[in-house]
Amino acid sequence: MFGQIKMVITILLIAGIAGAGMYVMKLRSDNAILKANQHKLETAITEQNKVLEKQKEDFTAILESNKKLNVLINTFKKDLQDLDKRFTKKNRDIGKLAIDRTKAIERIINKGGVNAKRCIELASGAEHTEAELKATKKSEINPECPALANPSYVPYQ
Amino acid sequence: MYHINKIFALALIVLLTGCSIGGEKKIKIFSVEKPREKLDYPMPTALQLEDLKWIIITSKNAEEVFKKLEEAGIDPVLFGLTDKDYQLLSKNFARIRQKLQETNNLLEEYKKYYEPEEQK
Numbered sequence: 001m002f003g004q005i006k007m008v009i010t011i012l013l014i015a016g017i018a019g020a021g022m023y024v025m026k027l028r029s030d031n032a033i034l035k036a037n038q039h040k041l042e043t044a045i046t047e048q049n050k051v052l053e054k055q056k057e058d059f060t061a062i063l064e065s066n067k068k069l070n071v072l073i074n075t076f077k078k079d080l081q082d083l084d085k086r087f088t089k090k091n092r093d094i095g096k097l098a099i100d101r102t103k104a105i106e107r108i109i110n111k112g113g114v115n116a117k118r119c120i121e122l123a124s125g126a127e128h129t130e131a132e133l134k135a136t137k138k139s140e141i142n143p144e145c146p147a148l149a150n151p152s153y154v155p156y157q
Numbered sequence: 158m159y160h161i162n163k164i165f166a167l168a169l170i171v172l173l174t175g176c177s178i179g180g181e182k183k184i185k186i187f188s189v190e191k192p193r194e195k196l197d198y199p200m201p202t203a204l205q206l207e208d209l210k211w212i213i214i215t216s217k218n219a220e221e222v223f224k225k226l227e228e229a230g231i232d233p234v235l236f237g238l239t240d241k242d243y244q245l246l247s248k249n250f251a252r253i254r255q256k257l258q259e260t261n262n263l264l265e266e267y268k269k270y271y272e273p274e275e276q277k
Contacts, residue, residue, distance in 0.1 A: 007159075007162045007166075010162075014170060015170070018173070018174060022174060061269075065266045065269075068266070069262065069263070072258070072262055073259070076255040076258075079251060080251055095239070095241075098213050098215065098240060102215055102218055105213055106212065106213045109243075113209065114208065116247070117208070119254050120204060120250070120257065121204050121205065121206060123254045123255070123261065125200055125261055144251070145254065148258060
């Protein structure tokens, strides 16, 4: 009888120790998982911050690009208005002028044609010449497309 | 009998905990992002246009102009525009030039945005 009680107590003791050991092992494993989770969360936060930073940079780049395109479109409008003005300024009639001063108008039109041709070449990506880059006076610029042909030129106000 | 019980108890413990020791190995899956290949087209080559000459012809100078053409060995024929149509042609060319510039500019901006220098 006494021997059986002893055996039961021994079994319970051993089972208790084994259970405690397993519990500690489980705690250690949980701890490892929690540490891994913590690391993942920290990494995710860093990644998110990087994404946000990149998004900010992208927005700035988009705004900058939009601004540039708007400036370009406004320049186009102004160039067209200037061209229209050249034909109609002070009720100018280019047909009548051509009848009265044929040679002079022919010369002006041919010069305009050369300038317009150069504008198309520049718009298609041609390199600027030294003279075009340096031009700052009205007499030196290409009046067909000053913003495109002569980046140093500031129009008089 | 006492030893048999001990062995029995130990066997029981091993039996109960045996499966939890070691465990299965986990498979790790890595995903590596491979950036898309760059298109990398060169920018279009610039246009080189031919020079052309405008001749103004009026009722007064018509004969003189045709005579000069004949003397120069050029067929005495001209393709004409009225002054209004000349103005329209000038504006049309200005619009074509602007569209060309706008398209080239957009292309550059796209390239700058999607293929910045540090990625090249």
